Amino acid sequence: MGKEELIIIRIQKSQKESWKKLSKEKNITMTNLIKASVESRIFDNERRQIILFIEKQDNVFIKIETNINQIAKTANAQKFISEKEFKKFREILSEITHLKKQQNQIFEKIYEMLAI
Incomplete structure (x- = not known):
């Protein structure tokens, strides 16, 4: 420099x-x-906001993954899963799919901004 x-x-x-x-x-x-x-x-403050967003996203997915692991642990220990637990599990998986799709769209926009 x-x-x-x-x-x-x-x-x-x-x-x-x-x-x-x-x-x-x-x-x-x-x-x-x-x-x-x-x-x-992009401005420095926008870059900081992007980093904070990514960190928040990571924390959300960690919580969801923990819930999935708890359900799987219960199912493995009991050798079955109740209809209620299975429904909750499917809802969590659906939520992850939705959030991941949103996250990927946002990341694509971020990469476009950073590439300029």
Whole structure:
């Protein structure tokens, strides 16, 4: 990484205030706001939100997988599974399928954003 250069640009005071407000809302510096905008990149705060989302998704799937394991453990120990437990198991599997499909769609959008 080389030496940083200074660029001076002229904008209206109202525009500067608008940019300052936007950078504050996004919790990034005005420099990062401008650089990300010019380079068509996602903002640092958006990158943090993506990481938080991925972590939350991971936690949700861990909970669901734990429930599935508990049901499977019960079924293996008893050598059968009641209709009620089987229905719950199918609902959990259906929920996982739905959530995974949503997650994959979101990840595709994230990858598109990161590729720019």
